[in-house]
Amino acid sequence: MHIMEGFLPLQWCIVWWIIALPCLMFGIYQLKKLVDLDREALPLLGVTGGFIFILSSLKLPSVTGSCSHPTGTGLSTISFGPWITSVICMIVLLFQSLFLAHGGLSVLGANIVSMGIVGPLVGYGIYRLLRDTPVNIYITVFLVSALADMFTYVTTSLELALAYPAETGGVVSSFILFMGIFALTQVPLAIVEGIILALVFKYIVALKPDILIRLKIFSEKQINAARTDN
Amino acid sequence: MRQGLTTKMAYRYTLEILAVIAVVAFCALFLYTETSTNGAEFAGSDDAASQLVANLTGTSLENFHPVIPQWEPPSGEIESSLFALQAAIGGILVGGIFGYWIGQKKKA
Numbered sequence: 001m002h003i004m005e006g007f008l009p010l011q012w013c014i015v016w017w018i019i020a021l022p023c024l025m026f027g028i029y030q031l032k033k034l035v036d037l038d039r040e041a042l043p044l045l046g047v048t049g050g051f052i053f054i055l056s057s058l059k060l061p062s063v064t065g066s067c068s069h070p071t072g073t074g075l076s077t078i079s080f081g082p083w084i085t086s087v088i089c090m091i092v093l094l095f096q097s098l099f100l101a102h103g104g105l106s107v108l109g110a111n112i113v114s115m116g117i118v119g120p121l122v123g124y125g126i127y128r129l130l131r132d133t134p135v136n137i138y139i140t141v142f143l144v145s146a147l148a149d150m151f152t153y154v155t156t157s158l159e160l161a162l163a164y165p166a167e168t169g170g171v172v173s174s175f176i177l178f179m180g181i182f183a184l185t186q187v188p189l190a191i192v193e194g195i196i197l198a199l200v201f202k203y204i205v206a207l208k209p210d211i212l213i214r215l216k217i218f219s220e221k222q223i224n225a226a227r228t229d230n
Numbered sequence: 231m232r233q234g235l236t237t238k239m240a241y242r243y244t245l246e247i248l249a250v251i252a253v254v255a256f257c258a259l260f261l262y263t264e265t266s267t268n269g270a271e272f273a274g275s276d277d278a279a280s281q282l283v284a285n286l287t288g289t290s291l292e293n294f295h296p297v298i299p300q301w302e303p304p305s306g307e308i309e310s311s312l313f314a315l316q317a318a319i320g321g322i323l324v325g326g327i328f329g330y331w332i333g334q335k336k337k338a
Contacts, residue, residue, distance in 0.1 A: 202245050
């Protein structure tokens with residue numbers, strides 16, 4: 001999902017930075033509040049952030065004959081919401097810009113918007129939609145993780161299409177072209193990521209149900225049902 | 231009786247079983263793609279997108295220059311070691327904290 005350094009015109013770099021900055025500032029504010037008020041939640045932040053580090057470093061082969069990586073943002077989105085997740089994504093993407101030449105400082109804003117903001121926001125929307133329904137919590141985690149991953153790549157495609165509309169057909173037809181590269185490659189990866197993160201969530205439920213209940217991520221009833229059922 | 235136990239075990243480990251199936255299916259899909267697609271290079275989709283940008287604008291890839299100068303890993307070896315470092319940071323966090331939680335649970 002990285003847009004490479006130099007591959008986005010300057011005006012678009014600025015647009016995406018302007019969108020990313022307030023989200024990041026709100027995320028940093030929320031993060032500071034969390035660190036000040038609830039030190040018990042920090043290990044959960046470490047685990048969910050750790051998975052973003054791990055999964056976004058794995059470049060996996062896919063059906064289109066090219067490689068792509070999962071995003072791992074689902075767990076953090078469910079636990080802490082999209083804004084704190086975008087701060088963690090910023091750290092990962094900054095590491096990759098500085099040391100790996102994946103993405104770059106000028107396109108960092110655009111990459112934060114796709115991986116750290118739109119993906120997690122879509123995931124968070126699904127979580128809020130399903131949280132108070134009888135849907136099994138692991139299915140919720142699966143859908144949130146898989147769709148946060150998918151929509152990260154849809155957003156990257158849109159960012160590139162807006163900057164490079166095709167001569168015939170404009171933004172729409174170049175969006176379809178970029179989706180052909182990103183979204184298709186991502187479908188199997190998103191499904192696998194969703195299942196793996198649901199499995200990880202099962203272990204968090206088994207070890208630290210109290211934190212999940214206290215942070216009101218799921219209700220006590222849902223957590224207890226998930227524990228005896230699994 | 232035995233039947234009941236097996237069903238119960240299968241139910242208890244549904245997610246583990248699904249994860250194994252997903253990983254195996256993923257590998258099978260990879261092997262299938264590798265053998266059936268002639269000349270599948272498994273390059274990064276990021277690079278494929280950059281190539282498409284070059285095609286859409288009619289400029290060759292060499293004409294795109296970083297807006298902000300950046301350091302590039304001088305070889306694939308160095309790049310992969312830095313990627314491994316990224317995964318290791320995540321792995322230490324996850325492993326360390328899960329261990330801490332298991333310790334806490336045992337103590338309680």
